[in-house]
Amino acid sequence: MVLLLLISENREHDAGGVTKAELGLNEHHQNEVINYMRFARSKRxxxxxxxxxxxxxxxxxxxxxxxxxxxExxxxxxxxxxxxxxxxxSExxxxAYTNVLLLRQLFSQAEKWYLKLQTDISELENRExxxxxxxxxxxEITSSNKKPMIDITKPKLVPINEGGTTELLNQEILRLQEENEKLKSRLKTIEIQAIHALDEKSKLERALQDLQLDQGNQQDFIKAQDLDDLENTVAALRSEFQKTLNDKTENQKSLEENLxxxxxxxxxxxxxxxxxxKELEKKFQQTAAYRNMKEILTKKNDQIKDLRKRLAK
Structure with missing residues (x-):
């Protein structure tokens, strides 16, 4: 079964004729076929x-x-x-199981090259x-120039045609192009951050120069330790500024979440x-002052209604 599939696959890529003693495969694959046929013949x-x-x-x-x-x-x-x-x-x-194992070996090696092999079951009954x-x-049996059986412990599958290799190379090129675009974007971001850092450095240096000019004659009285502290402070400011630039997006997101x-x-x-x-209003309505006020208003309303009736008469 596997042998017929290999021959059918090869015929699709080799339009020329095949001699009686050849299958149209390269030397390595033909030796593999011979080894399998010897194995099958011994089992048979x-x-x-x-x-x-x-x-x-x-x-x-x-x-x-x-x-x-x-x-009887x-x-x-x-x-x-x-x-x-x-x-x-049983045989x-x-x-059938032996052919499945052989196909498994071929497919496993093809998958390492990102190939997808196809089979044509109808070719298994091709009388030709x-x-x-x-x-x-x-x-192969009657030939006087038999080649020795090749025993390879772990053979490596060579792609049947160049289509699989080309597809693999194209995928690798696309992946490298995408990675290149990402690196370009990242480099651009780093350049912007570097420009901001240089600007901040220039501002700090100008501020330090202004501070030195303002001090004037007092520079002679500044201790070396104070100068180290000032430099450490400037370095800390630079580091804090760089950290602030790096965390800007994250802080903005955090502020939006907090908002x-x-x-x-x-x-x-x-x-x-x-x-x-509502609870306070409900409690106020339950107080004695509210009830008294409500009773007084009720009485006044009744009196007003009574006076209106008298005036109407």
Whole structure:
């Protein structure tokens, strides 16, 4: 199965004819195919010997000179059928699993090169390819100039065509271009920060010169330790300024978050004040002074209504 897939893949990239003793593969891949065919031929020979031994055991154990009835012959054939069926099924399953392991090796090596191999299952029943493989095996067996079996512990898969390598190189070029753009942006940011730092340095140096001019004659009385302290202070200011520049974005984000939090706190406090005012109003309505005032207003309203009725009469 794997051999047919390799031949089919190669035919798509090689439009020329293929000789009977060649598969159209390069020397390395053809040697790998020969190794696999030798392995498959040895396994096939072992299974055929096993099937032959089944028949031989039957002849030696069951076939004697005395005649057999129809039922006995059926029983013997059924037993032989079961044994041969089991052996053939086991060999077919083992062959399928072996091909899967071989495909796994090829796909694993292809994935290291970021290749995606494709298979065409329909080509496995291509009679032309099957005959080509049979002729290749026959020529490989009968050839007098057989090449020695190549035993490679961990072979490295070479891409079948240049498409995979080109695609890989293109992806690497795109990645490097993106990384280059990021580095350019970062360099530009660093240059801006350096310009700001130089400006600040110039301002500090001018301030230091002005301070030295203002001191005038007092420079003779300044101790060396004071000068060191001043230089340390200037260095600390420079470092603090650089740190401030680096943390500007982060501080701005923090201020925005604090502002949002303050707004939420203000809304919560306003809500609490509103609830407190309602509670206070409710408590005030429950006081004796409020009730007395309400009773007085009620009586006055009743008197006014009474006077209005009298005036109306």
């Amino acid at each position: 020979g072992l299974r055929l010997k096993t099937v032959d031994s089944c028949f031989q055991d039957l002849k030696e154990s069951r076939l004697v000179e005395e005649p057999f009835t129809l039922d 012959v059926s029983e013997v054939l059924n037993g032989l059928q079961a044994v041969v069926h089991s052996e053939v099924e 077919l399953i083992n062959t 390819l099957l005959e080509q493989v049979a002729e290749f095996e026959k020529a 949002a939090a303050a707004k939420h706190d203000l809304l919560r406090v306003q809500e609490q004040l509103s609830m407190a005012e």
